[in-house]
Amino acid sequence: MVAKISVGNSLYGSLVYNGEKINKEKGKVLATNKIYNDGSGTINIHRAFEDFKMWMPQSTKAEKPMMHISLNPHPDDRLSDAEYAQLAHEYMEKMGFADMPYLIVKHEDIDRHHIHIVALRVRPDGTAISTKNNFYKSKEITRELEKKYGLHSAERQKVTPDMPINKVDPNGDxxxxxxxxxxxxxxxxxxxxxxxxxxxxxxxxxxxxxxxxxxxxxxxxxxxxxxxxxxxxxxxxxxxxxxxxxxxxxxxxxxxxxxxxxxIDVRPTKRKVAAVMAQSSGKDDFIARLKTENIDLVLRYTDDGRIYGATYIDHNTRTVLNGSRLGKEFSANALEKWFNNPAEKPIVQTHSNTKDNGTAPDNSQHQYQHQGGDSQSDGTASDNQSNRHGHTAQSTSAQSQSHGYDDTSMFEGLGGLFSVGPAFDAQEEAFYREMQRRKKKKRRGPKL
Structure with a gap:
């Protein structure tokens, strides 16, 4: 519960503010102390003002004779009017206002219901209730009342990425x-x-x-x-x-x-979804198996029940991917065909080593890797092309061994295209050595 306290000199203004809430049926009087209350939940502002004045001394040194307090329970705390009134009375007593005149009004203009209290802080003898350390005193009282009545703590929480995300509860804020x-x-x-x-x-x-x-x-x-x-x-x-x-x-x-x-790197998600798809017998089995892998599948349907959208939410990598980003075999169209006809189950290829940041896959390269082919076998590729595509060549070499191609003689004469690391370039090495020499000379400075 959070309490906001303000002191001022406009008692009538505070009464009018709360009276307007009541007149618009967005508030009600719950209780009063030493002020007339007819029990209807409404307020006669002039009558209430006169009642407050009766308790005001003829003279006082206090420049701000009144106090306006709002008590705000946590939005998930649903209290009855009687409980709100009891809470307010107890709060005022602990704050030292048990013998002072005050008015308790419940505000219902927003989803988070709360209460306002208008009170005098000047005693009949002219002395005023101190406002020193009001903030800390009020905070201790609200914490005490939260524990006593089992209320939620309404203090602002620091939001961190590891906090649980909850579904919206219609009964809460x-x-x-x-x-x-x-x-x-x-x-x-x-x-x-x-x-x-x-x-x-x-x-x-x-x-x-x-x-x-x-x-x-x-x-x-x-x-x-x-x-x-x-x-x-x-x-x-x-x-x-x-x-x-x-x-x-x-x-x-x-x-x-x-x-x-x-x-985004789709590969971890694609591997898991592909493995699950290979084991699944249909829609319900597929969705259930994905959940065991901590992946949610969200399907979107047309009015006639056809799947037009499929999105995979991988809670392991915290990545959200439309099916087409993983590949056409994971798209809405592919799932629609499979779920309606088990014989239409997509054929999944899972051995692509290319990093994918969520854009459409390169089908030509994927096919090349799958077949273990050599797109540069004519030997016309330049050294720069060899360096630029070194990772693809290594992947192909590894795949050729996995398919039983142990005889490396078939790659002889290709100028080191399939060697590990960048190819040696004499001119580039000479340029590099010259630049190093110039840097050293510059550090030594000019000869005098």
Whole structure:
């Protein structure tokens, strides 16, 4: 529970502020102390003001005779009106206001219900209740009340990437839950499109949509978030990204797309998905086996039930990948055919050693490696080409041995194309030695 305390001299202004909440049916009087209360939940501002004045001394040295307090329990704490009133009375007693006049009003204008307390801090003899160390005193009292009544701690928590991400609970503070989940997903996962972003958000009952248009003659491009239930039905009003935080905005999400392109390596995920696919008998078996490997498969369907999207969420590498990024055999079309006809099970090739950052695979190179062929067997490749494609050549050599090609004589006369490491270039070596000589001469300085 968080308490916010302010002192001032406008008692009437505080009463009007709370009275307006009540008049708009967004608040109610829960209880009073030494102030008239008719039990209706409403307030007569003028009557309340006169009651407070009765307790005011004729003269006082206090420049700020009144105090306005708001008590904010954790959003997940659902308290009854009686419990709110009891909590407020106990808080005021521990703060030293048991004998002072005060008014307790519950505010219901936002999802997170809370209470406001308007109180006098000047005693009838003109002395004032001290506000020294109010912050620390109030904090100790709120912690004590949390323990006593089993309430959640409402202190701000430091968000770290290893914190658990929870599904949205419709009975809790929806906005806060959506904000927390969106922030953690952005910190933790790598994705490159809105579809991939939505796939991982859907695990926590959240959907994101682009909001483009014009307002007052200005073009805007933003994002809007929605909370959903387990059936995918929307359960909240749209939440603008600006209400959640900068981390949820278009600019931040677009930046994550760009950063992911440099970091994503599909190979670990592809190997696991391919191995699971080879062992699976159909849709349900495939999805279940993927889960045992800590990979979620999110499928999207047309109105007539056809799969049009497939996204793999690898919680091991924290990577989100559309099926087509792994290869056509993992795409929505391939899965649709397989799930409807077991004979259409995709043929998976898993031995590509090329790093893939999420772009479309190079089919020609993949085929070359699979067949153990030699795309440069005519011997016309230059030394620079040999160096540039050295890793491909080594991979091919290793594959030829695995296929039983132990006779290396077939590669003789290719100018060291398949040797380990870069080929020797006499001119390049001479240039390198000359540059080293010049650097040494420069360090020694000119001769005098």
């Amino acid at each position: 929806v906005k806060r839950q959506v904000a927390m989940a969106v922030k953690l997903v952005g910190m933790r996962y790598k994705f490159q499109t809105l579809g991939e972003y939505n796939a991982v958000l859907s695990l926590y009952n959240i959907r994101c949509e682009e909001a483009d248009g014009r307002y007052n003659g200005r073009e805007y491009h933003g994002l809007v978030y929605f909370a959903m239930d387990d059936d995918g039905k929307t359960i909240s009003t749209p939440l603008k990204a600006s209400r959640l935080g900068k981390f949820a905005g278009r600019e931040a999400v677009d930046q994550r797309y760009q950063n992911a392109k440099e970091k």
